[in-house]
Amino acid sequence: MLELTHDEWLSRAKELDLSGFHHIDGADEPGGGATYAAVSPRDGQVLAQVADGGAAEVDAAVAAARRAFDAGPWPRLAPADRGRALLRLADLLEERRDRLALTVSLEMGKPITDAYDIELRAAVNTFRFYGQLADKLTDESPHTAPDALALVTREPTGVVGAVVPWNFPLTIASWKVAPALAAGCTVVLKPSENSPLSALQLGRLATEAGLPPGVLNVVTGDGPTAGRAIGLHPDVDVLAFTGSTAVGRHFLRYAADSNLKRVWLELGGKSPNIILPDAPDLEKAAATAAWGIFFNQGEMCTAPSRLLVHTSVAERVTEAIVRRAGELRVGDPLDPATEMGALVGEAHLGRVLDHIDTGTSEGARLRAGGTRTLTGTGGSFLRPTVFDEVNPGMRLAREEIFGPVLSVLTFDDLDEAVALANATEYGLAAGLWTSDLSTAHQVSRALKAGTVWVNCYEEGDLTVPFGGMKQSGNGRDKSAHAIGKYTELKTTWIQL
Template sequence: MSLTPTLADWQAKAAALTANLEIRAFIDDEFVAAASGETFATVNPATGDTLADVASCDAADADKAVTVARAAFERGDWARLAPTGRKLVMLRLATLMESHRDTLALLDTLDMGKPINSAQSDVSGAIGCIRHQAESIDKLYGEVAPTGDDTLALVLREPLGIVAAIVPWNFPLMMTAWKIGPALAAGNSVILKPSEKSPLSALYLASLAREAGLPRGVFQVLPGFGHTVGKALALSMEVNCLAFTGSTGVGKQLLQYAGQSNLKRVYLECGGKSPNIVFADCKDLDRVARHAAEAIFYNQGEVCIAGSRLLVENSVRDAFVDKLLAAAESMQPGDPLDPSSFMGAIVDRTQYERVLDYIRQGVEEGARLRMGGTSLDGPGLFIGPTVFDGVTDDMVIGREEIFGPVLSVFGFDTEEEAIAMANNSDYGLAAGFWSQDIDRIMRVTRRLHSGQVFVNNWAGGDQTVPFGGVKQSGNGRDKSHHSLEEYSELKSVWMSLSP
């Protein structure tokens, strides 16, 4: 492949890769068929072609993987391995991921339709996460409590046991890394359930994990459906923790399953309907308009923190929306294998029809359709940038998470009104605003009900800061050392030193 790969380069690599895909589950360090022999088709949404028929795991496979994971944990060759030992293995895994970067990116592009440049960026993020968590392993200290001379009190950190990670389809590999990175770093055995819409990169990662030297049974991958293998893991009496990214509805189900079983810990990163506020004092409206368009149309709008609610101060609203529409014109979807494509295909037919249905509802509710609103011609599942203006809080498109390239524009007159509108949501995953007024920046930042706030940017951050939400957007945190803490247990030790 050339130094700057072209569409033809990626097409050739895709043809070679799809001829030899790993489609089996990874259990007990081996690739195996599902116990039932059942499979499901994973489809390229850009073409409609079936990529492969993948093993469809169910409760029997979950039970076997849990038994293997528990044996690995009790064996202790990972859980009790010195932190520096775990660190070296995970750094090897990151290096292997880097050497297979194009393959991992291509698998996600083919599987769920994201542009190849975006997929490459995701892989880089996943590698960065594994490296960051590996480097954090030997830097998370326990404590010595303050006591009298006749006592020594220690606070130790220990792995939880078995972590089941259930990850979504929109950022398949990156979300996987965000879950398994800290869970493995803390010494747990991990069972990964990738989305049935995008299982291929997870199975490829399993082979790299084995090559990196993760002990037998410490990392396993069970492709399949949420209502079968996912539910079995959630109800297992041996699984100690569920780590989940996905819809709020499924998150609520997982909490119920935890209560019905062993009160396992459940860390959730769920839905979002994030407000992006533009105040009239912005210095460069053209730049802000470009970022506001990217905030919703990046990854076809299939982003949990997509800036799907755009709140614009009315004194600049008309001019700003015109600038945004001009910026969005260059963000039309194209072949995901073409490095020039900003957007790709919607992940599958179900999601495609769901997005189109929301667009129809927006029109019926009286919102002003300023751009898009229709699917594109061709065999793939493509929807162009869609912008509604004049949206109000009582409209479905202004309240519910669409998870597609659909932007709702609201107007406001005062700062108080903007804050109230931004917080008027069941969700609280992300929020952002644009202003040059430092006093306003400090006021608004504190008053937005959100797990993360972006000021004069959208979606900024790296592995040093936590990612997660409040309200019905969930309760867990990915990234940073805070995620590593979530996958460890505190143990208090009280020693009497009296003779």
């Protein structure tokens, strides 16, 4: 962590000059002149006026990406040269890490410690991983008849449209952009309208790192306008989206209504976290459950928002989480001591509060939080919230809240736990706490989730893939497997 005090971060925030222009074809572009205000959820103040892009700006960005792919050097470079460019970009992200972390903290409310130590570390590591991987991908030459030679080559797909959310604006953008660029594709990136400023800096740094014009373009604007234009664009070959399941359905329709572009979706979650009575350390399990739901203000698609705990230890575990909720320091995101910052904005805070009100009216018991706090700051702050006596039919147990709201459900045997865990339309992630090796393997196989953490939560690195099952989406980010989303396999058969 960069050792700066609260006052020092505040001073840097006052000096921060944030440009809201699009970044198209290697240059900043104001677009058609329409703008919107980027508002910080920490205090409700305007950070910058941001270009409000639409079809014209998307057309310009896609045209630049198409030229860069069809006639430019990027897809024709030796993979090692593309890798070196991505490594230069990673170095620049590391060099500007404090400025980028400050931007992320200001635009989406993430504590500055998390923005610097976690968000920026992930972005830097992602570009380094794919920069190092770029020249290590191999094609195939299957054994076939002695009078023929078969080749299976991996070729870049073309122009990628990447539409990413606000909760991890640089991490998730990096998960899309880095493997696409490593594969030789060009990219049009549209960040969330709630977190455009860090993505615009990423685009400028890519140009500074030497990526040719048009290889990485960033267009800002809202989903129904700019996002829709990318989804429907006939010159976008691949669409990579992270966001809600409802919006994911729109992108599938856009693909069907345009050029049948390939669509990769990482969508919502309602992740179960199962604590069995033989958990190796119940206190650690409870502490991790609390951390998992309150980290990043609960604004995570993998957040373990459904705690499934055996009846025999339920009260002990719940009390520990309630105690931690009361101790958690909610405060100014720019204070390094803050553990939970602001939710992304007033509209989102209102939706989370509506879920809390519904939970109470449906009969769940509110054990902690449930109300906003720090109301005098102008920011969108909520107390960490815990419900127990939740049953599977309640909205609390069924719908993704995307906030620091935990629902505690109980079970009496392992079969019931697995049934409860899988009783959801989502399948992104799950947790399991047990000392029994056979139980760990059997339950992990039975859980319908793209990732299962055993005796931990949110662990892993770039070597392992990430993505969902069921209505949590398809395809995988991270790892070498992500390259497959941005390449086509071509068979060449040579008769000798």
